[in-house]
Amino acid sequence: MNSTDIAIEFSQVGKKYSRTAKLTRLKDVVTKVTQNYRGDNDFWALRDISFSVNKGEAIGIIGSNGSGKSTLLKLLSGVTVPTEGDININGTIGGLIELGAGFHPEMTGRENVYINGAILGLSKQEIEDRFPQIIEFSGLADFIDMPLKSYSSGMKVRLGFAVAITIETDIVLLDEVLAVGDSSFRKKALQMMESFLADKTIVFVSHDIGQIKRICDKCIVLNRGKLIFTGETEDAIKVYQELSNATQSSFNTRLQNYRTHLVEGILLNDKEEETSIISYGNDLSVKLKVNIHPKTKNPVIKVKIKADEISTFTDTISEFVIKPEEPGVLDTILRIKELPLYNGKYNIDVTILNGANDIVEVKNDVMSFSVINHKPDFKMRGFIEVPHSVSSIDETSEQIWSLNDVNEDEMEVKLCFPNEEVKYGIVTFHKIINKSLHVPITHFTVPIDYGKTGVLTIRKSFLGNGNYTFDIITLNKDKRTIKKEQNVLQCSINDRKEKTGLVFLKHSWD
Known part of the structure; x- marks a missing residue:
């Protein structure tokens, strides 16, 4: 292949960093020596990286956190230089990496468009020519003259993306730029990206496997600073998933x-x-x-x-x-x-x-x-088995479901359905993080007999402080869903003395 067809070429590239700041004062040097400073603080973020990208190709970079993806992007963009090896770039290069770099909270959206455009290398006239396109794409026309500090984080990203997408370059670097914003904006951004990038060379870093499949022709897989695979996207994803499932004891x-x-x-x-x-x-x-x-x-x-x-x-x-x-x-x-x-x-x-x-x-x-x-008895919902018991009592109630504290260690959910078709109740237990985010903690299966009340008794020993909510799914005898009711019951736990995360696990320190 002719070398003019290659857009990017890495040849045995390595990047070394120091874990400690450079010693600039005699006092620092003496301190380190007296504390048995060993001088082994260098580490290689990347080592012996070799690959090439042809013009017009889209290559994905995937790997776990700390694998060297961000360092590779910094080398490509010129933010830092390699410690060893050579990097050859054939064409102009730019990126959608630090969206909104240079935004000032006290200035308006309009003023920040000019600042951000200048940082990205646009002249004032170029920004003025593209301003209508930027505003239309961002969807922020009604807010463009408001101070940026009044914008939500999603609005800031939309504005930064709208500016960056107008930059004319041969090679485009992408770093998780489509992982934010609402679903309609992400769809619009992805469509714009596909049009914008049709004739460009793309280097795309993402943990979103769906977007990697959609955008990239091939991928490289990094692991702890080493390049362990280069090839077709589907094969690279399999290698990445095998690495992700590996454990380290x-x-x-x-x-x-x-x-x-x-x-x-x-x-x-x-x-x-x-x-x-x-x-x-x-x-x-x-x-x-x-x-x-x-x-x-x-x-x-x-x-x-x-x-x-x-x-x-x-x-x-x-x-x-x-x-x-x-x-x-x-x-x-x-x-x-x-x-x-x-x-x-x-x-x-x-x-x-x-x-x-x-x-x-x-x-x-x-x-x-x-x-x-x-x-599990059914498909698992959540991540923890909370101690509980299930029973049935010979009584009916006008209330389909209810929640009561039995004592300080237990609470009780009662289920009574007038519909003979209902044979099981799946009670899914969620922790409320905010209005829009409920994390499933666990689920319980309650057999339902017509004319009786199913009783679910839950021990509170694993529950941390916070607010919880219950969903209830009813199933027929074939275990097919009849109906799902969300947020039907709620409770709170407030007596834990220590922060526990989503749940509390029994533990001790030796």
């Missing part, structure tokens, strides 16, 4: 006395064996070694368990906190009793904060595990 790094950091983490089963697979109902332990530097005042260590398949900001299932009392190396074990989680993959974050609630270190998805051997 441990983490370790060299002890660095001069800073507060996580040194080691290991997942253990109830036999104290290292593992990344836990059977439902068994114990799970998280063994941690953390170095606490004396300058970190009132440190707090948080361990979070997250559901891999919950794609919202509420993905923290449960949070556990320990407050070390002395500096130095802390060895501790978090023991979680009778793990009640449904089958699936779960990730663990470890965050260290100081007394001012400033983050000292955060390790996202530093370990992960899979739960197996849970046997």
Whole structure:
């Protein structure tokens, strides 16, 4: 192939960063030396990356968080330069990466269009010529002369996208730009993108597999700074999904006395064996070694368990906190009793904060595990098996359903249906995050006998503080849905003394 047909070419490219700031003062140098500074703080965000993109091709870049996707985009856009290797670009390059860069909250939308356009390289006349198109596409004509601080986050992104889409370049870099806004705007933006990008070379970074399939001809898969696959989009997605399902039972790094950091983490089963697979109902332990530097005042260590398949900001299932009392190396074990989680993959974050609630270190998805051997009665809704019991009583009621507290540890849902066709009630239990977001916690199956009342008794031991709501789905004898009723019952829990995430798991620290 003629070299003029290649738009982008990476040849053995690597990018190295330092975990610590450059030492510029004699005092800093002496401090590091006296604290046994080892000088091994360099790490490779990318290493030995080689690939090429032909003109007019759309290539996707996929990989887990921390795999090097953003670093690769920065190298392409010229924000940073490679430590080793060569990058050749044939054509002008621009991107829809930092939408709304330079927006000022006190200025109007109109003024910010001119500022943002100038940052992206447009002249004043070019902005004036394109202004009607920008306003029409953004749909913000009624708000364009209002201060930007009165805009919602979605409105700001729409305005930034409308400006950026008018830039004329040969190569376009995209970074999750279609992951925001309402559904009608995303549809409109995607249609505009497909028209706008018809004759351009595209580099698209996204976790949205559907958009990757729709836009990209081929993909590269990154993992921990290494390029592990280049090829057809469908094949690349299979490789990415296999990586995403993999679990990691441990983490370790060299002890660095001069800073507060996580040194080691290991997942253990109830036999104290290292593992990344836990059977439902068994114990799970998280063994941690953390170095606490004396300058970190009132440190707090948080361990979070997250559901891999919950794609919202509420993905923290449960949070556990320990407050070390002395500096130095802390060895501790978090023991979680009778793990009640449904089958699936779960990730663990470890965050260290100081007394001012400033983050000292955060390790996202530093370990992960899979739960197996849970046997649901119906298709699982939610992620946790909450202790409960089901019974039937010989009485009827005019109320189809009701909710009452039995005592401080239990609540009771009663179901009574006048319809002989109803044989099962599926009670789905959600936690209310805000008006529009209800996260399914679990579900319960209640057999329904005509002329009787089904009673569901729920223990509150796993419930954290917050507001909860119930949906009820009725099924016939063939387990086919008759009707679904949403938000029919609500309750609140307010007596937990510690922040727990979505639910509370029984645990202890050793």
